[in-house]
Structures are given as structure tokens and as C-alpha cells.
Amino acid sequence: MPSESKLANSSRWPSDAFTPILLALVVGVALQLQQTALWDRHIYEATLLVALVLIVLCAIKKVAVAHVGWCLALAWLSVGFASTGLRASWYQDHRLDPDLEGRDLVVVGIVSELPQFSDAGLRFRLSVESAQLQGQAIKVPRTMDVGWYAGVYPHAKEPQGLLRQPASLEAGERWQLVLRLKAPHGSSNPHGFDYELWAWEQGVHANAYVRASSQDPESINLGQTWTYPVAWARQWVRTRIMDAVPDRDRAGLLAALVVGEQAAIDRAQWDVYRATGVAHLVSISGLHITMFAWGATFLVGYLWRRSMRACSWLPASTAALLGGVVLAFGYAVFAGWGIPAQRTCVMLGAVAALKAFGLRWPWPVVWLSAFALVVGCDPWAMLQPGFWLSFVAVGVLFATDLGANSAGRTGAKAKVWSMLREQWVITTALAPLSVLLFGQLSLVSLAANAFAIPWVTLVITPLAMVGVIVPAVLPLASAAGLGLQLVLQFFAALPNAALAFPSPPLWLAVGGAIGAGMLVFPWHWTHRLLGLPLLAPVLLWQPALPPLGEFELLAADIGQGNAVLVRTATHALLFDAGPRYSLESDAGHRVLVPMLQSLGTRLNRVVLSHRDSDHVGGAAAVLAMQKQADLMSSIEREHPLQLQRPATPCIAGQQWVWDAVEFTVLHPQSGDYSKPLKPNAMSCVLRIRAAGSAPDKQRSRTALLVGDIENLQEARLVESEGLGLRADVLLVPHHGSKTSSSDVFLDAVQPTYALVQSGYRNRFGHPAAEVKLRYLSRGVTVLESSRCGAMTWRSWQAQNVLCQREVAKKYWHHQLNPPGDASSAPFLSAD
Template identity: 35%
Template sequence: MRAAAIAFLGGILVVQQFPALPSPAWLAVLFLPVALAWRHPRAVLVILFLVAGASWLTFRAGLILEQTLPEGLEGRDLIVEGFIADIPTPGEYGLRFEFDVAEAALGDSAVKVPRRILLSNADPGFAPRVGERWRMTVRLKRPHGFRNPGGFDYEAHLFRKRIRARGYVRDHPAAERLDPSHGLRYAVGRVRQGLGERLRAVLGERAHAGLIVALANGDTRGITDAQWNLLRRTGTVHLVAISGLHISLVAGLVFFLARFAWAWPGYTVLRVPAPIFGAVAGFLAAAAYAALAGFVIPTQRALVMLAVALGAIVLRRRWAPSTLLATALLLVLVHDPLAVMAPGFWLSFVAVAAIVYAVRGDQDGRSLWRKWGHVQWAVGLGMLPLLLGLFQQASLVSPLANLLAVPAFDLLVVPLTLLGAALIGLGQDGIAPLALVPATWLLDLLWSVLGGLADLPYAQWTQHRPADWALACAVVGTILLLAPRGWPARAVGVVWLLPLFLVRPPAPAAGEMWFTLLDVGQGLAAVVRTHAHSLVFDTGARFSSRFDAGSAVVVPYLQQAGIRSIDVLVVSHGDNDHAGGAPAVLAAFPVSRTLSGSPEVPGTPCRAGQAWRWDGVDFAVLGPPEPLAGRHNDGSCVLRVSSANGTVLLSGDIERRAEEWLLEAGVPLAADVLVAPHHGSRTSSTPGFLEKVRPRHVLFPVGYRNRYRHPHPDVVARYEAMGARLYDTPSGGALELRFDRKGITATGYRERERRYWHARPGPP
């Protein structure tokens, strides 16, 4: 079973690396090794499960891809009817919600759109409830996220959730509720929404009310950014979701209570042994708790793993823990092969595997606290390579934090929360605070302890993503370090871990320059790297109080590149799409010097004539001149970076007036690479300016299907007439250019790291 499960997983992971789903003919080729290994039944079994995993994922993923929104329907006014699929999430610009489409039309013609879409509605009077049927006019587009090294893959996230289109609700005509009655299909969602509302009413404005609601129904929207940050720094995020740990707690508690109660009058009531009854009752209780979270993917995995463990009791079989884990792994992948795209899949299975491996045969009479501490050590060390590989960070205080927090949550906070939720479910809202308020008191006390741990100087380790070979070495190291006492050369595991921390990412050689135009949508953010220095030019937009390009794109990129400090940060001017991410960047990295093109952004003002040299690469600020300083777009900083292998010109949002001044001033404008002024707007890129620059490569930092329709067709035509090669961030993702002895090499991250779920290149 263990070999079969690993082979099935391997087949899935092979397909996950493909830019397009393999054809049936390609999958048939995988059967060829069977003919070569027919004399070895075990090898044949492994190959068959490998092929089965690849085939199963190809089939399931193909069904989802068939739901992709037709390109011709993007940006059109569509009339859709359907059901509110889940609890709407409030934001600064209205509600976001998932919508199950029953019918769709373009004008008078029926059209086919994906079954589930993600919508937003800015109407303050829009107050839908789960399961209601609505008619609304929407504009949709295909899933399309930022694609940058080290960044979050939003398209993968939507694909895993089976969402193949997203958009917004039009104001006119207004959305119309057709049927306030609810179908049975959405019964669980209605219960979750109603329970959350009543919990908030009971708890009021208590500091940790959002955490209590999350533990009760899986709705985490009430948890503040500060609370999330503390949980991340202490490695305790898993405690505030209806996770496998909490589900196992509920199942275990009900198992022992049901077993005791069933055996009270005698061992065999209705000829059903008490352990079997307890196992069934425990699973049903766990399933009910998972339902409160809407049966999201983490709870599905936990239920499958629990079903395997409790099934062994029902079948009266004694299976090795590794066999139970392998069986659960296989069943989870059969149920949902796309689970491998979720970090939670790897975190849950690796954590359990580390515990099983570290505590096997642990019968040495150690105290309960010592054994619990050993478990936390095993989980902390076993998860370290995975956390650095997935998130480029790991909590160093996690073992100590979980040593204290897990018992507090699972023995006190969660039971009190469930008791309070049960009282509310029984209509006893008046006495529910007797359980819920003590739960918030416990969280207040625990929060002060976790806050102290989070404030420690090295509470969280953050670094670049290790190379794959370094991760492989680290796995060997953790296996050695977690081996039982008496295992030879356990201490050598430390040596195997060293590449995880000591091997640095590649960097430019002396005299070389690496330039990256990041994909931040309708905005600008770029990074220039020399051998020992780094410059950030603009930081993208701030989209809301909880999301900005600085923290979502720029910071992860710099971290994965191994950059620990920024020598110069240039904020070309004060527009949000250029400066909105600056606070996040300044909070994450020490910055030696800031140049600003706006009085609203602190720093040394950009002025023509500023210049410096790094590692054989020259930097020169060409503008703005004093008369244009602070004049909105025309007051943008203009930076020219030149090396022996090529030149880049960064022009911010300058328009015709600033371009004319640059020509009159006679400053050197010739550049091999030009970041198009003002995103390719027709107010810029005047013929005279282009004639002076004569770029061979032109980069357009624009958003996918942006409302400004940048770049303008007339501007594109001017560049094409010059014979320049054109690139844009929606098609290419982050645009990476290396200036070295070979000349200029340009690559797009989206194309280089393409997977089958990513959008194909197309116009902005």
C-alpha cells in the first residue's frame, strides 16, 4: 500500500509539471515499462499506480478546463441566474461571493459560462444569503493572476476551487432576488451563515470574537491582520481553522464518550460492540464539525484520514501507522487529485508522517510533557524544509508556541466554543455566553503569551526559497535527526541541513546587470540588480487595506532572490499604482536611500543630475527638472541604467511635456530597453522621444484587460514601426532581462513556468 500510494502521488506530480495536459497517447507510453518489468510483480504494481495517478489527474483537470469562460464573452454584459454558493465576504469595495450559475444569456441568446464564478458587488444595499436565487447583470473575465518569482499563484488557487471566471455585478439593472427560499443543497451554508451571525451578536466587539467564529464555522473573515501576523510568526495558524487537529479532537472525544455510554448496560447492545459504535459515532461527529466549515478541502482530507483510522477499528484490524497514512493518502488523492496544489495537503501529511516516524516505539517511560515536547520538536524540524520551500519562512518559536497553545485550544477553547455553538443551535442564546465568554478570556491570556514569543528578535526565519537539491538534502537531514536513539551517525543530519541555509541564489557577476519588470497589474514595479547592490523602482498599487503589490509581489520576489536590503528605493511619483506598495517594502527591508518624485512620499527628491556607479554599472537620474517637480505624471523620476552590455530607461508616467523637456535638455536618452512611459498611454511615447531613445526592447507594465485599454494601439504601432520587440506583463508575467557578455536575454516568467491551468498569452 505504501509503494502504491507514493506511486499514485508521483504520477499526479509528473502531470502537475506540464504546461498542457498530456494526451491519451502520451499516457499510453507510460505503460511501456510494464512490458519490460512483467517478471517483477511489485515493479508492475508501482508502474500501474503511477500511470493511474497521471491518468486520473488528467481526466479530472480536463473536466475543469472545459468550464473555462469563452474568450468572446470576456467584458460583455451577461445576464446570469443562479444561487449564492457560500458566505459572502465583505471588503472595502463591497461583497465578494461565489455564485453557482444555473442560466446565462448574452442579450436574448443563451450562452455557456462556468458553473461556479467569483463575483463582487459594490452596491451597499446588496445583502444576499446563502442558497438564494438571484438574477444579475455581470461582466466576467478568465482567471488571470500576477505571475512573479516567489509570488502567490492566484490562478492555481482559483483552479483548485473550480472557479473558471471572475468579475463584478453591474449597477444597472440592479441585482434581483428571484427566490428567497433555499434548496437542500445549500442547507449547510445557511446554517454556517446563521451561526456566525448569532455568534457575533452574542460576543459583540470582543477582541477575539473573530477567532471564536472561525473555530465554530470556519469563517475566518473576522480575524484581523495583526492576529494573522502573530499566528504566522508563532507557527500556530493551523489552530484557528477547523483543521484535522480539531476534527480529530472531536472524533476522539465522541469516540470515548460513546464507547463508554454504549458499554454501560453491557458490552454488546444490539450486538454491536462498544468500540465499533464509538468509532461510528466519532466519525459522524467529525463529519458534522467538518460540515460547519463547508467541507472545505482541509476538512475533506481530515475526514478521509479519520475514516481510515476508525475503519480499522470497525474492521477489527491492526494496521501499522505508516500503512494507515499511506491508505489515507491514496484515498485523498482519489477523491481530489488537485489536493496536491494546496499547501495544507503537504503540511498535514508531512506533519503526521514526522510524528509517526519520530515517536514509533517510544515506550521509554518519559513523562507526558516530555513526550508532547518531543512531538513538537519532530513536527517543527520535519516541517522546516517544507515551510522554507513553500513560504520562504518558518517560525523558530513554533515548537514552544504549539507546546502551550495546542492543549489550550483543544482541551479548553474548542470544547467551550462548540458548547456555546450548540447552545445557540438549541435557541439558548441567553446562556451561550457562559461558554463563549470564558473561551475569549482564555484566548486573551494565551494571546499575551504568544505575543511575547512573536516579539522575540528571531521568532521567524525568512530567506530565499532553497534549491530543489538543497531541499532534498534537508529531507535526508531531518530523517537522520529524527531517527531513534542509537541510530548511527544521527548528528550527521545537521550537515545535510546546511545547504538549506548556506547556498545562496545566483547573482549578477561584476559588470553585469539583471533587470526585472514585475507583474503587478495596472501599475509599475521593477528591480535592478548588480553584483552587490539592488535598486527597486516603484512598488505597484495598494488595492485595499489587506492587499498591496508591495507585500504580495515585490517583497516575495526580493526574498526569493536572496536580497536582504535595498540600496536605493525610487518612488517615481505619488500615484497609487506606483507608490501604493512602498510602506510594505519599507517595513520588510532596510532601505539605505529613498529617491522620491512626489512631496507626499518621504525621501530625497529626484532631480536631474543625480548619479552613482555600482559594480561597473552606471545610474543617472535624468528628470524631473525643477520646473516640473511635483507636477503629477510629468514630475516622475526618470532613471537611466547603463552597463557595458546594454542600457535600460525607466520613465515612470511622464507625458508629452516631460518628454519634450528631456529632448530640449539634450540628456542621453538612447537605451536598448525602454519601460514604456505611462504604461503605453497615447499621452506619451511621442515620435520625437522615440526617435531619440531608439529602443530595441519595449516593456509595457499593464493590467490584464485594464479599463484604460493600455497600451494604446497607436503607441504600439509606433514601436512596431521602429522594429522594436514588444513585451507586456499580462502575457509574459514578470519580464526578466539579463545584460551580460552574451548581450541581452529576455524571458517571461509566465511562459517559462507555465502549467496547464495558467492562462495562455494574449493581449492585455
């Protein structure tokens, strides 16, 4: 009879064989994700073929034994690299033909996911069956996100009357629609959300909106297909909840918990959830699915042990494991089967399979197996925050072996202690990742989660699920949701409930994660303290700032609007705050607040050039975050922003100096406030000049920010300032409108760089071709945010402008023009 040690070794043998393979596969995928452009498909195919041949040679022992390990590692690394490259090439084949952008197409498709309703209209995902252009069949992406707007066309060049809205729209319905398409194109900012990566991973290669004016053919509902029954069931449940709970906030919470409808939760609620560290409870994230699986495992095991017959047929531990995984899969499917839920279910399934086959692998190998399986199924998951939060949380729980540490403790007190310790371990371990990914750390997270986890898991969610069947129970779930909101609002209102941190470099965050892991590892406390020197730099790190006498200008990519951050050695100013996209979304919340937080920037002043919504749309969010900043603007006294922060009027001649950098207001004049001028004519104009700049040298040390001034105001500035208008960098007036950038003005400014902040395929056609030509004919380099992303210019490096789309370039990012087209560059130069 074999000894116990031999049995143990035989059960562990596969881990020794698979570990190098799994590591090599993951490294290969990670290397491919760093590519800025895809290679020719044949290169990936040849690499994969060579790797497979090498694996076969190793298997039949045609390679020297001493080299087998290295050959296998290289082969599997190549498999990971080449297979990911091939998949990316296939994805790229489904991109929208640029020639179809802006064209009206007749498309037949099926609503494949839960439609999202809002005041602006509705959005839904369409699985395309056919498309026609002028009666001819054409190829378009198979999956696209579609907007069906209310009111008038938001993207049309002229009003075309009110849009026809559908009486109803359900998942699974087939529709014939007239759509206008464009490629997915998101903003590109430092530390910003990569929308184009998200669309790539979702398989969405086109955005569209329905042409539904009185001048367009009527959209036709071709009937329910029942092709997407889960999405239809989710919509039915959501409607049932919304009809039974009149309070939209609480109905949104219940819908999020039952069907994963996070869009039903408004922005203010999300701010509270993030500040208290409980957002994972209302997001179908990896951590959420894992918690559900643990709860389901406990429940199945508890019920299974109550039946002797069941236990004789299948051990309770095995039944609990399988039941927990199956229920977690079912919950994830019904909750939308999002990408985080998918990878978490794969991880849980992998862990369960290993345990079911009795493979007693060390926890790092179990963790790595699940990690590699998820990466193999979804390579781009490695670039998503939820992926790392999920795996780090599970890995930490494996490493700290909470179950073993609580062994011997029984009773309610031990369970409460175990739950609190588990939450403390996860909170501490994820702290560096939270700072890196979100620039925020909640100090009330432990207390808030201690209440919210059992309340949401044991009270609100079960009541909401039962309420779907028995509507009379939904008011109880709503009341429980109100209790949750009140408690979380209390925690969020506490001083320093959430601390903001600048985003550290990746290498520093990795060191911090190791340090946090050491703090929670079950070692002696003296050894745990060794993690503090690794963790502290993450919390104390500050990004580099301009030297004394110099300044940095960052023109954010916020779509159609202006928003420029100016930083000196110890001060910061924001010129304009971008547009408001909808009632629930603006450039402040979406771009500027996260960017300021990630850069660790505290504003001293906000300058709003004038009242137009594409300049002040995000101001409320920025001012709410930056309470210490004063406000300067030409907005009228009755403007709603005056209630939030009284504004000092911009008046020509105002001047201040920060860190030897001179700021001067050039427009409007004090008398302009008493004249009936258009908002554009009242735009604040700000000149920024580095230390030591003289009139004959100021071009390389000066920036001019001009808002939406037009030809008359430009002529007035030329008359009053003369050579004082010369600047190296000019924020192009009115986004490149035909009413601005006059010849006389450009001859006076003589910029080297002209920055255009305008939206991709914006309805105004900014920048106008003739305006762009005026700049190019003078040798000016024109940079557009739609091509360049965020644009950064530094006075001490005046010869360069950094384009975020070039700095962070990846192959999944939208290319505006085919390779080789001169206009595909992020800037246009007369040279």
C-alpha cells in the same frame, strides 16, 4: 491452529501487493501534473484503455510471471497519468468562452458558499443555473466568484454613479444578476502564489462583478432555496458571533475557529500568527483537522470507557477511532469543507478503515495508502503546500512512534512531556518545508504553540462553540482570545522571532526534509546528527547574484502599476511598489514582500517615482520589512510615507555606483518641486548602466525606468540627454497610455525591449493599441506583464527576456487567446 507468525503474515499480505500499485499510481499523477499543455482527449482515453486491459491480463495470468510486477507498475502508472489527464480535459471544457469576457450577461444562480463582506463591498460564490446574452441562452462556467462592489465601478471606464447594494445576501438564495465576466487571471511571479491553480482546483472558471448602477437593471432576489444548508448555518453562526462581540479582531478569531472564516481575520493578525508559527490553529488546515481528530478520539474513548455496557457492545479503542473520524468529518464540513480539510479527512478515514479491518500494515504502507487515496480523489492537491505539510507531519509522527516512546509514562507530567516532544518533532521535521514554501522559520514556534495549542483547543474554541448557543458565553471567549493575542504579540515582538530565508531549490529542500527526519527519528543521538549535513544547506543556501559590473532587472507582475527590482552583485533597488488593491490588500504584502523574501534580497534603496497609488500602494509593507533601505521619491513632504521613512527628493544629476553599475537620476529638475505640476510630471526617471558601457555601446547594457512621464517630460529628456537616453530595455511610460511614448522619445531611446506593467483587462485599456503600434513599427519587442507574468532581463544576457508564464507554464494557467492566435504569445515583436 495456525501459528501467530502465519496470522501476522496473512494480515500483512495485502500491503505487499498494494505498495507497488500505490507507488505507480502516485508517480503517474505526478508526471501528468508536469505537462505544460494537455494532449488530445483521445490519447488519454486510449492510454487508460490499454492500461486497464494490461491489468486484466495480469489478473488472469496471461503475462509471464517474471514480468507481472513490471506490467502492473506500468499499467497503474498509466492509469494515474491518463485519468488525471481526462479529468483535466473535462475541467478545461468548462472554461469561460473568451468572446464573453467584458460582456454584460443576465445570470440566474444560487449563492453556494459563505459571502465575504468588506469595506469594498462583498464577494460570494455563485452556482449558475442559467445565463443569457441579449435574450439568448448561452453556456457559461457552472461556478464563478462574484464581486458586488460599493462606491463606483472599479472596472468601468467612466463613473456611473453609486452602486446599489443588497439589503442582505445569504447562502442558498437564488439571485438574478447582471454580471460582467472575465477569466480567472492571477499574477505570475517567482515563488509566488498560483491563483489560477487555486481557482482550477476549486472549479472556478470565471470571475465577475455585479452591474448595479442606476443605468443597469435591478438585481432580483428570487428567494431562499435551502440548497446549501451548511453554508447558511455557517453564515448564521458567523453573524451571531459578530453581533455579540464588538471587537472585530476577536470576533474574527472566533469566527475562524468555529466556522473556518479565515477572511474575518485581518492582515496584521495573520502576520503575528505566521511569525509565531501558530497559523495552523486558526486555519482549517490538515494539521488542524488532525489535531481535532486526535482530541475527539481521546474524548470519545474517555467517555466510552466509563460505560461497561458500551464497552461490551464495542471496544473502547474502536469506538474512539470511529468517533474521532466522524467528528473530524463533521467539523470539517461545518468549517467550510475546504480542500485541505477534504484531503485530511480522506487520510484519516483511510487510516481508520485499515485499523478497523485489522490490517496490520507497516506504517509506510498505511501512510502511502492514505497518500494515494487523497491523490486519486484530488490530483492537484499534490501542488498545494497544505498537502505536504499534512502528510509530512503525519508521516513523521508515524515514523517516530510517539505513542510507543511514551509508553509506561503516566500522569500529567508525562502528558505535558509527550505534547512538547510531539510539537518539537513536528516543528523540526517541517522546518525545511517551511523554508521552501514560505521562506520563513519561526524560532518561537515551540514556545508559542506550547501555550496556544491547549489554550485554543481547550479554552477558546469550546467557549466560542458554546457561545453560539448561549450568547452570554461569547464575551468569555472574546476575553480568552484577547489573552491569546497579547501572548502571541509578545512572542512576535521578540528579536529574531521569525527568520527569513530564500527559497531553496526543490532537490535541496527534499534533502533537508530527509535530514530533519533523521534528527527526530528515535535513533541514537550520534546517528541523528548525520541529518545535520543534509539540513544545513537548506538554511545556508543563497541564490545566484549578478556578476560584478552587471545587473538584473525583474519587473514584477503586480497588476495595474509599476514595481521593478534591480539587483547588482551586492546591492538591490526597488523602483516603485505597485498598487493598493483594497484596505486589506496591496502589492507589497501580496507580491513584493514574499518575492523579496524568497529571493533572499535586502534592499538598499526604494525609489518611488511619484505619489499615484499604483506606484506607492505597496510601499508601506515593503518599507516595514526592509528597515535598512533608504527612500528616494518625488512625493510631497506631507505624504504619509514620509512619517514611516523620510524621503530624499529625486533630482536630475544625482548619481551613485554599486558594484561598478552606474545609477543616474534624469528627472525631475530641482526647480520642478516649486511648480504646480501634476504627479505624473514629477515622476522620477532612473537610468541604469552596466560597467564599461560607452555611449556607442550602451544599448545592450542599459535600462531606463521612467514612471508615468508624459509627452512634455519626454521631450524635455530628449533635449537634455540626447543620445544618453539610448537603452536596451525601457519600462514603458505610463503603462502604455496615449499621453506617453511619443515618436521623438522612442527615436531617442531606441529600445530593443519595451516592458509594459499593466493589469489584465484593466479599465484604462493600457497599453493603447496605437502606442503599441509605435513600438512595433520600430522593431521593438513589446512584453506585457498580463501575458508574460514577471519579466526578467539581465545585462550580461541582453538578448533575452525571461517570461515567468513561459518558465512556469502549466495547462491550468489562463490562455489569453485561442491556440494558433499570434497575439497569444507573451510578447509582440515586429519581426
